[in-house]
Amino acid sequence: MSIKSNYKYLLSDLTALKGVGVKTTNLLKKKNINNLLDLLWKLPKSFTDRSLSSKIIDLKIGENQTITVIPQKYQFPRIRNLPNRVICSDETGQLDCVFFNSYEGYIKKILPLGKEITISGKISYFKNKYQLTNPKYISEDSSLIKKVHNKYSLTEGISEKVYNKIINQIIKKLPELKEWHSDEIMKKFGNLSWNDSIIKLHKPENIGKYKDNFYQRLAYDEIFSTFLVNSEIRKKIKKIKKKGKKININLQNSLINKLSFTLTNDQFKSLNQINKDLNSSTKMFRLLQGDVGSGKTIIALLSAYNTINSGYQVAFMAPTEILARQHYNLAKKIFPKNKIVELISGKSDYKNKKKILDKLENNQIDIIFGTHAIFQKKVNYKKLGLIIIDEQHKFGVNQRKKLSDKGGNDCDVLLMTATPIPRTLTMTIYGDMDLSIIKEKPKSRKPIKTYSKLESKISDIIKFIKKEINSGNQIFWVCPLIEESKKIDHTSAVKKFKFLKELFPNQVLLLHGKTDMSEKERILNDFQKNKFKILVSTTIIEVGIDFPNANIIIIENANKFGLSQLHQLRGRVGRGHKESSCILMFKSNLSENAKKRINILKQSNDGFLISEEDMKLRGFGDILGFKQSGIKNFKLADPIHNSDLFLLAENEMKRIENSNEDISKFKPLIKLYDRADIINDIA
Ligand code: ADP
Ligand code: MG
Numbered sequence: 001m002s003i004k005s006n007y008k009y010l011l012s013d014l015t016a017l018k019g020v021g022v023k024t025t026n027l028l029k030k031k032n033i034n035n036l037l038d039l040l041w042k043l044p045k046s047f048t049d050r051s052l053s054s055k056i057i058d059l060k061i062g063e064n065q066t067i068t069v070i071p072q073k074y075q076f077p078r079i080r081n082l083p084n085r086v087i088c089s090d091e092t093g094q095l096d097c098v099f100f101n102s103y104e105g106y107i108k109k110i111l112p113l114g115k116e117i118t119i120s121g122k123i124s125y126f127k128n129k130y131q132l133t134n135p136k137y138i139s140e141d142s143s144l145i146k147k148v149h150n151k152y153s154l155t156e157g158i159s160e161k162v163y164n165k166i167i168n169q170i171i172k173k174l175p176e177l178k179e180w181h182s183d184e185i186m187k188k189f190g191n192l193s194w195n196d197s198i199i200k201l202h203k204p205e206n207i208g209k210y211k212d213n214f215y216q217r218l219a220y221d222e223i224f225s226t227f228l229v230n231s232e233i234r235k236k237i238k239k240i241k242k243k244g245k246k247i248n249i250n251l252q253n254s255l256i257n258k259l260s261f262t263l264t265n266d267q268f269k270s271l272n273q274i275n276k277d278l279n280s281s282t283k284m285f286r287l288l289q290g291d292v293g294s295g296k297t298i299i300a301l302l303s304a305y306n307t308i309n310s311g312y313q314v315a316f317m318a319p320t321e322i323l324a325r326q327h328y329n330l331a332k333k334i335f336p337k338n339k340i341v342e343l344i345s346g347k348s349d350y351k352n353k354k355k356i357l358d359k360l361e362n363n364q365i366d367i368i369f370g371t372h373a374i375f376q377k378k379v380n381y382k383k384l385g386l387i388i389i390d391e392q393h394k395f396g397v398n399q400r401k402k403l404s405d406k407g408g409n410d411c412d413v414l415l416m417t418a419t420p421i422p423r424t425l426t427m428t429i430y431g432d433m434d435l436s437i438i439k440e441k442p443k444s445r446k447p448i449k450t451y452s453k454l455e456s457k458i459s460d461i462i463k464f465i466k467k468e469i470n471s472g473n474q475i476f477w478v479c480p481l482i483e484e485s486k487k488i489d490h491t492s493a494v495k496k497f498k499f500l501k502e503l504f505p506n507q508v509l510l511l512h513g514k515t516d517m518s519e520k521e522r523i524l525n526d527f528q529k530n531k532f533k534i535l536v537s538t539t540i541i542e543v544g545i546d547f548p549n550a551n552i553i554i555i556e557n558a559n560k561f562g563l564s565q566l567h568q569l570r571g572r573v574g575r576g577h578k579e580s581s582c583i584l585m586f587k588s589n590l591s592e593n594a595k596k597r598i599n600i601l602k603q604s605n606d607g608f609l610i611s612e613e614d615m616k617l618r619g620f621g622d623i624l625g626f627k628q629s630g631i632k633n634f635k636l637a638d639p640i641h642n643s644d645l646f647l648l649a650e651n652e653m654k655r656i657e658n659s660n661e662d663i664s665k666f667k668p669l670i671k672l673y674d675r676a677d678i679i680n681d682i683a
Helices: 003-010 022-030 036-040 104-110 160-172 183-188 194-201 213-239 249-258 265-279 296-309 321-334 350-361 397-407 423-429 455-470 491-503 517-528 563-570 592-603 607-618 620-625 643-659 664-672
Strands: 046-049 064-075 084-090 093-099 117-126 129-133 136-139 148-151 285-290 313-317 341-343 367-370 384-390 412-417 434-438 448-454 474-478 508-511 534-537 550-555 580-586
Touching (some): 003 036, 183 643, 213 423, 213 664, 265 434, 296 384, 313 321, 455 580, 563 580, 592 607
Parallel strands (some): 093 129
Antiparallel strands (some): 064 084, 117 136
């Protein structure tokens, strides 16, 4: 049998299982378990140990144990709320079985006096006696007891026993796979093959042994297969030849000189890296990563300017229309008048849109701003040279690749993100791209002071903002959506708006997702011009919004948000020269864990550190919407705890890339971890 057909056995659908009925397979399918491999990747969560504990005297308190005893005496009190008891014993001691809500008849049936009975359950210790509450009757014959069962988070309707049987069946038939790793790598994992590792993974005694060779090897495989896919995409992109763009440094510098600030070193460094890419004869596919407020927009606009000056068009995409308009306004302000800057907005009527589309097609527009609308099918560019995508965390590899393809070969791609994530995750999620990082914040910035406050102390906050308003400052007041599922629920923002309006007449504005676009525009304009002092909103201001004069942000019900999200929201202030504050409001006193998390935020303004700490506390799946992002979660690997494996995989990947090693041997690996669908045709 060839290697190919070998691993393919594991991809067979559930009908390949012997003795498993349609009812069971249908239940599994409902849980998205469609083939044998899916079953193997459902890891056991815990196990029930039904092997006999020796004797009563050796029972371990707090653990599930199985023991053979002789029931000696019933105690059935006639008083309500007092449980029924059966005093049991063996030659070493006494154990009370305690029953809540069980009929006497049933108790007598499973625990007949004077007979050896095996029972199991969680052991407690109460008033100097061992106690077993609601024991599970196992058997009269202890030799019939199956010792250890794996516990999987079970699909409803499938018993533990059936599930274990299925897993055992697959494990017995694992196909022989030819090793894909080098001897060097294998040595690091005790030379354990993939098969042996999978077998160990499903052994109950190995649950939770993340440091063991079998687990590390499987996790490494998963990381490595991800990097392999990334590397293949990179290679493909690097093969695309384009016409290098001529960068006019003089024009660029005269624009820089007109800015009201000087660029930071990191901003210059990133701009130079981008220019080099624009100029080169291979397509740029670059991520510009920088903490919130680090000044990415200006770097993107300078790159756009250079692209335009070399005779190309630019498409600049933002996640929301508010943000697209903000960038558009900035470009209009800083670009010389001879550049044609346009915006496609949901508001523009059909005739207007048609005009813009025609102009794009005839190269009469230099740069277009908008949401994803600027990449719809009907939008055609005459000479698109650069696509800029701002704050699109939800973009997976596939979507980036599609956009890049849409632009054609001469079109470079620049992605921006303010989602600070640890390097291991960046390697995973953006491994197909080159990376520029802005670490440094502009020198003029002062750290944002962060406080927490109980909602009942709102009068303190009101006093505080009165003072701030008197010194000419502006305030964001953020209210959470009441029900996450109903994104249109603005009641809390509307309520707060009414409340604040009474206290601050003619100084409060309200903005939420349902506000219509021209109204939004007016509101943001008024706020920008400092005509109003307080902007009450839902989280729609979370990304990108830039009002340097606003220096206070109040976030209600702050425990509804993740740390990274709070950091993003907080990043709406601290953008100018002033002292800034962020007040986190809570409904009730915080739990210890919540306090820990909030303290991270209070102590640091560094998004990378915050996200890393948050991940340590919560696991990375929960951070800033990765769950919803469509980016596949790892089955085994953990970007925080396995950072050494990520580095090992990165180095091995580099070695393979540089040595031109044949990578077809890794094909099974990519299939086994199901990370192949991001590219269809790996070597
Ligand atoms: P982000 O990286 O979060 O997208 P922005 O690009 O919106 O940040 O920039 C935040 C604010 O900082 C803007 O008001 C911008 O004009 C300003 N800014 C950008 N670069 C600098 C700099 N080098 N010095 C001072 N202010 C800067
Ligand atoms: Mg931004």
